[in-house]
Amino acid sequence: MAYSVNVSVEAPIENQIQEITYDGQEIYQAPLTLSENLAKIAQKIDFSKTNGEDIKKESESGEKGEEDTKDSASFQSSLWPWDSVRNKLRNALTEVCVLADVLAIAKEKHYMVLDPVPQEPAEVKPMIQVYARKKALAGAASVIMMGADRLKNCQNELARNRSTPDFHIELLRLRQNWRLKKVSNSIIGDLSYRTAGSKFPQTGMFEVTKAEEEEKSSTSPPASPSAGNNVSGQTHPPNSKASALRVTIPSELQGVAYIEVLCQKDQEDLCSANISLLNNSAHSSNADMHWQQKLEAAQNVLFCKELFSQLAREAVHLRAPIPHMVVGNQIMATVLPGIQLIIGLCHSTGNDKKPAAPPPHKSDHDHVLEHSLHQLLREVHHKNTHHPFPHPSSGPLGPSKRRCLAGPTAADRYELLEMTKSQTLLEQIIQQAQHYFMRLRTEYVLDTIAKEVKDPLIVSHWNALNSPTQSCVKINILTHGYDTVCRTSLVVHIGEKSLKCVCRDGRVMHMSYEPQELRDLIFCQIYQHQITAVQALAKCMGWQFLANSSHLGLGAVEPLGNASSCILASPIGDRMIAVRCEPQTGVQVAIAHSPRKDFFPGQLVRERKWENLGGSFKEVRWDKMEGKNFLNKMELLMASLTSS
Amino acid sequence: MAAQRALPQSKEALLKSYTTRLKEDVKSMLENFEEIIKLAKGENDSQLSRMTQCEQDTYEMHVRAANIVRAGESLMKLVSDIKQYLILNDFPSVNEAIAQNSKLFRTKQAECDQKLASLRDDMAADLYDLEEEYYTSIYK
8 A cells, every 4th residue: 555645634823714794804713722622622512422332342252342442542631631430430330230130130039139248346345335334333323423413502501590490380380470371272361351351452462482592691780570579479680681472462462551630720831741751761662571461561551451441431421511522542631620630641652762752741640649549540440340149040240239239228210210320530630639628728828827827726637537528627716825614626528529627516517628618617616606706715713704705796897707705704803804816907805994993973973883884994905915825814804804 | 072072163273283293203303314224235226326326325315314304393383383383372371370460460550559558648647747837937
């Protein structure tokens, strides 16, 4: 083959023309880079084709193999970097195909059965197993020990700080003093006065919970138990540590309440009677108060509310000449003309720590009347529960004892009607307030008279035995130094709106609430006393007692009472003393000599015997007389007249 | 028995539940303990590998130990519950406490009354003398 010509094929040097513009200019394509060239050539490879050919070639004869390998070698030479990839993919395909065949055969179970191959067991030494078990047991033991330790610690802690009483001991104490019951998971208590006879609808429920642990550690100063707190009768645990119990009371019962009772003279400070907070509200708001105090305070709040609502209801229903007023938490009632009784409910919730400025009329608060109010409501409670014996086996419970006796004693209609009358709390407290004012007025009148009148001494003795609506004073009128000679005593009974005076002679006078009436009476008594004292003195001195009139119709008309007078004669009858006492002008004394020592016969009276008829009286200038007091002066006068 | 029968239904049920709780807790303690001991023997063969078995045993032991602890705590709770029940429902002792308190208060009341009465008598006598002295003096 000498003529064989080598034809070399090579890529044109020129680049391919991409576009020819209209002016004939040729735009060439940019030459491919190396990597682009590679990618372009790689696209031409048909892997499936080559693989199929290869498998066929492998399964067929080996003679063609040389050619193929030569071909492939010549072919591969240009695609060298992709050879390994192709090989691996081919191998993978082979294996997958084999697996598919095997699975297909195994599924038929005619020719082939799959059996597990006994594998070499992992070598586990018995000691390792023992160790593992030991470790497991140790773990379990530690869990149990931890649990036990916790329980033990709990007990130890309780035992160590004995000062913190156990929850159950506290609960026992609480149970002994308050009503408790268990409702599902919580302990509910009741602090209302229901069991004591109250019919107030508001409930006094409180909840008892166990105090949290952190509260134990808190060292805030607890409220010291006050002396009045010893209601339970047993010493409370020292409050150095917080109690293990916590009571939760409803918010409307928190804080401190009291009933304020004011008596006002005039209308003017009506607006200033605003309800004030308690001064010690800061103290009461202390969160960690002992439960006993807390519950007692709440109970007191409830009691005050009940009392006030009762009073307000009565004030609305009660008919009075001047109607009672209920405004907000105040009740105003007129006790006596110009004097009001104001009953207010003061409730300070513990929320506002800052106590209000103390009201200016704080001192006016009447503790006695407040106490009386409490007492009255408690009486009502007591009556609600304590019915008089014997109880009827049939019939309503609760008629009064008098009513029970009404049948056997054949009470008439009037008596029965009287029985049905009962006084409300407000009426009773108004009566007490009235009595209080009557007493004050009487005291004032007596004291001022005692100050004004020096000559007969006015000694008043107040009776120690009295009731809230009745008291009694005994008045002695006597002259200093002559108290055995004469003593006028009278008794004044002070009621609610009237006074009753029992005089020495057994007369009974009824007076109204006006103090002037009593004053007039006392003045009359003073001058009557003077006259009777003079008479008694005259008896001692041997003088004769000629005439006496306690209500003299002579002289100027007195504005109050009448003048009283008496006429005395000396033992031998030659001298006379006339005494006239009147409340307005005081005492007038006149003397007369019946036979005058010096007689000058005149035209009318010619003989001395006519002188015995008595002569004209001459007034003694009483203020110039010697003597400490009226009776002393009288005594001196009588003595001087007797001797001369 | 009569007293028991007098108890209302719910109370009786509650008491029974306390008994069952006690029994259950004790039984649970015992059973768990037995199981732990059984596991410690380690005789049981299973398909699992030894290591897995060990792990499982360890875990089971821990759980059972925790169960024992729980039963213990539950017993403590039971004790506390019974105490509470006793405190809240022991009416004889409450009555006794009330009677004692009321007696105490009555004596206290009598004492106070007596003291007040004697104080009143003394004051009344003194007041009489003072009144007498005051009203007869010239300084008023």
